[in-house]
Amino acid sequence: MTNLCTKVTVRKRPIKNGQLSLYLDFYPAIRNPRTGKLSRREYLGIYIYAHPKEKFEVQYNKSMLQNAELIRCQRIQSIINQDFGFIDHSKGRESFIEYFREAMNESTNYRNWENAFKHFCNYAKGECCFDDITVEFCQGFLTHMLKLKTPSGGTMKASTANNNFGKLIAVIRRAVAAGRLKDNIIPFLKPAKEEKTKKEFLTHEELKRLAATPCKHEVFKAASLFSCLTGLRISDIIALRWENICEAPDGGWCLRLTTQKTKTEATLPLSDEALRLCGERGTGQVFKGMAKSLCPVYLKDWIVAAGITKHITFHCFRHTFATLQIASGTDIYTVSKMLTHTNVTTTQVYADVVSELKREAANKITLE
Structure with missing residues (x-):
């Protein structure tokens, strides 16, 4: 037999982050027909704002409280019918x-x-x-x-x-x-606050100067400039094979690959200039001998020799591609696809950089 429950009340319990957890309070306690244990509380898994400020927070609280009230009524009906299936939380x-x-x-x-x-x-x-x-x-x-x-x-x-x-x-x-x-x-659920980090990149003038500057490792130089022209990550450039470079339907060339980092399948257009950096067509790895270990050996000296004082890493070549594309008028959605971003908001940071540069340029001309 179960105890006769005469009252079911929706109650609130304070929890973290300024929220309240809703639960049902049974009085007297009801007895689980399988375990024989008495229970007075059933947590509903419904959470509301403790101190709603915005209009949507007030509306959300009202909606959730209505849901809790509906469940309360259902529980009363179940108790009257001696149906205690609601206390089975096996799922x-x-x-x-x-x-x-x-x-x-x-x-x-x-x-x-x-x-x-x-x-x-x-x-x-x-x-x-x-x-x-x-x-x-x-x-x-x-x-x-x-x-x-x-x-x-x-x-x-x-x-x-x-x-x-x-x-x-x-x-x-x-x-x-x-x-x-x-x-x-x-x-x-609240995400962590992200600090905005400066994405360093080369200007068009700096890129041309770097391309004209000799590097002690020719394959490393070619791979670096290839990244500037395609936006590929170093992992994708190292893994790039000749079978990934195919003729496109429009008569040009394209890259067909699966990115190493995100495993995204992509078909990307390839300019004639980028194709020339690959050298004579062969088999296997396109940039033979290219490896991440070459970066600390050759990159810094090459950058300094080009007269560039910025802190440039290999990944900055990807930033260079994105920033110069947007600066030249390519729409952000196209750039996002070329970078194989899964969300265009990831690409938005480059548009923000370009906008900032335009503001700086406008401020250089004054009447004072």
């Missing part, structure tokens, strides 16, 4: 980690997802069920990543942590849509 004990793994295996960007999945598994110590997915737990994942040490001795960048955090949010969104999670906590 909530199913593995969220396995659900995350399924989403990763179905993604088109497996490597990017794999990194996020590994970090999440480490954070959860290999065990996480759907009931564990709370605002506090998910925000803790972000905090965990921001404290992780990198091989260079620093900590994980906010942008990298947010990228991984975004994968978790995508899985939660999928679970909500599939009815695996009762409530959508995504509005309460």
